[in-house]
Amino acid sequence: MKKEISSVENDALQQNIENESTTTNTFDYDESKDYILRVRNLKQYFPISKSMFGKVEAYLKAVDGVSFNLERGKTIGIVGESGCGKTTLGRTILRLYDITEGSAIYTDDNGKEYELATLKRKELQPLRTELQLVFQDPYSSLPPRMTVGAIISEAVRVHNVVPKEEVHDYVLNVMKRCGLQPHYYDRYPHEFSGGQRQRICIARALAVKPKLVICDEPVSALDVSIQAQVINLLKKLQREEGISYMFISHDLSVVKYISDTIAVMYLGNIVEMGTAADICTEPKHPYTQALFSAVPVPNPHRKAEPEMLDGELPSPANPPKGCKFHTRCKHCMAICEENAPEMREISKGHFVSCHLFDNEEK
Numbered sequence: 001m002k003k004e005i006s007s008v009e010n011d012a013l014q015q016n017i018e019n020e021s022t023t024t025n026t027f028d029y030d031e032s033k034d035y036i037l038r039v040r041n042l043k044q045y046f047p048i049s050k051s052m053f054g055k056v057e058a059y060l061k062a063v064d065g066v067s068f069n070l071e072r073g074k075t076i077g078i079v080g081e082s083g084c085g086k087t088t089l090g091r092t093i094l095r096l097y098d099i100t101e102g103s104a105i106y107t108d109d110n111g112k113e114y115e116l117a118t119l120k121r122k123e124l125q126p127l128r129t130e131l132q133l134v135f136q137d138p139y140s141s142l143p144p145r146m147t148v149g150a151i152i153s154e155a156v157r158v159h160n161v162v163p164k165e166e167v168h169d170y171v172l173n174v175m176k177r178c179g180l181q182p183h184y185y186d187r188y189p190h191e192f193s194g195g196q197r198q199r200i201c202i203a204r205a206l207a208v209k210p211k212l213v214i215c216d217e218p219v220s221a222l223d224v225s226i227q228a229q230v231i232n233l234l235k236k237l238q239r240e241e242g243i244s245y246m247f248i249s250h251d252l253s254v255v256k257y258i259s260d261t262i263a264v265m266y267l268g269n270i271v272e273m274g275t276a277a278d279i280c281t282e283p284k285h286p287y288t289q290a291l292f293s294a295v296p297v298p299n300p301h302r303k304a305e306p307e308m309l310d311g312e313l314p315s316p317a318n319p320p321k322g323c324k325f326h327t328r329c330k331h332c333m334a335i336c337e338e339n340a341p342e343m344r345e346i347s348k349g350h351f352v353s354c355h356l357f358d359n360e361e362k
Contacts, residue, residue: 035107036212036244037070037093042102044085044092048317060317062088064268065102067343070212070261072107073238075245077259077276079252079291083313085268086248087136090214093246094131095124106131109211129159132210136217138197142189148175148200149185155208171207178203179233195226199233206237214246219254227251231258252295256280264288267324268316270343274350284352286329323355331356 044063047056063085070076078086091097093104099117106114106127114127135141142151153171156162162170172182178199189197198218205213215234219227231254237243249255255262255276262279264272264287272285283289287309294306309328314320320327326336335355343353 033069034072035069036072037107037246038103038105039069039093040067040103040105042066042089042092042104043100044088044097045100058317061268061319062316063092064316064319066265066268066270068261068263068270068273070244070246072211072244073242074260075238075247075258077255077262078246078248078265079250079255079262080265081291081313082250083316084265085316086250086265087216089265090133090216090246090248094133094214095119096133106212129155129161129208130211132205132208132213134198134201134205134213134215134218136220138194138201138221139189141201142197144189147186147188148180151189151200152204152207155204159208161208174203174207177237178206179229193226194222195229198222198226198230202230202233202237206241206243209241210243212244212246214248216248217250218247220249220251227254234258252280252292264291267314267319269324269353270351271325271353272351273343274347278347278350282350284346284350284357285325285354286331286356287325 042063043061043065045059045061047058048060049058050056066085066089068076078089080086088097092099093116095116102117104116106116108114108130114123116124116127119127146154149168149171152174153167156167156170157164172185175182175184180196180199180203184192184196189200192200198221201218218234219230222230234245235258238245245258247255247258259276261273262276263270264279264285266287272279272283272288279288280292283292290307290309310330311328314324314327320337322338323329323332323336323341326332329336333355339355341353341355341358343351344357345351346357
């Protein structure tokens with residue numbers, strides 16, 4: 001549901017943003033690369049309390065200054081604890097929520113750029129086929145009173161993806177590519193397993209020929225064998241169609257397998273970002289190290305020793321001053337309690353937001 005903010009709330013929100021210091025993630029553009037999405041200092045604040053006169057007094061800072069680039073035909077994995085802002089980030093980029101502040105620039109195949117933060121509803125409509133979302137829960141994201149064929153063909157008809165007389169055959173072809181049998185066309189969602197429902201969700205998204213798909217934990221509700229099938233399907237479709245993915249998940253093993261780049265989020269900010277190989281083999285931020293230490297090791301002779309973080313995840317409505325992670329970090333220093341760290345490139349393509357690396361900027 002689209003979030004509306006009144007002029008009074010907006011003025012208060014802008015004043016709140018100007019008065020508060022937040023972590024700024026800065027990345028330079030590489031002119032040699034073809035970026036389909038460039039996000040800069042993106043913020044999503046939700047009003048949570050008002051005074052008796054209607055003035056907004058507090059905001060929940062779900063996304064608090066996020067920046068990253070996504071190359072065309074590549075996958076960026078977004079990982080972090082529940083409540084860190086991963087899902088809100090994806091929905092904000094797609095303008096399911098109005099962007100509070102910042103920039104999200106989408107570039108189509110012809111090189112035309114669209115600033116998603118400022119586009120009006122009518123201007124966004126033509127882009128809806130190019131920007132798609134696969135929801136987390138395949139049980140609640142499918143309308144129960146519509147058949148599979150009707151679900152997948154609905155957007156095809158609305159956006160005139162193919163002529164009306166070709167819709168049926170087109171949908172059957174999409175279903176086949178997503179591993180769905182033709183006789184599923186007239187069946188209802190409740191007749192399918194979780195893995196099959198997720199394939200229906202993927203087919204619905206791909207039916208309009210998207211260029212960028214945001215996958216919001218698409219395999220979290222599935223068992224391991226079905227997870228592998230769905231991930232392999234996504235990778236196959238990426239190779240065939242050149243689709244770009246923003247893959248949101250808390251399962252680090254899955255993200256490692258599917259992603260080219262991984263961004264680690266904590267309380268609305270990206271704290272570390274780099275290639276999948278760098279992040280998985282040499283995590284630098286204490287939070288990233290704690291996350292990877294909890295990943296099960298498929299070796300019966302090696303004892304897993306997960307690093308336990310102290311305390312609970314702070315509230316995004318009242319984040320700690322300075323580095324947001326300092327209340328749970330074993331390396332906390334005095335500067336961490338006062339100043340938010342900047343995002344630094346410590347090696348080529350590997351960025352970390354931590355005071356431990358203040359003197360190691362590349």
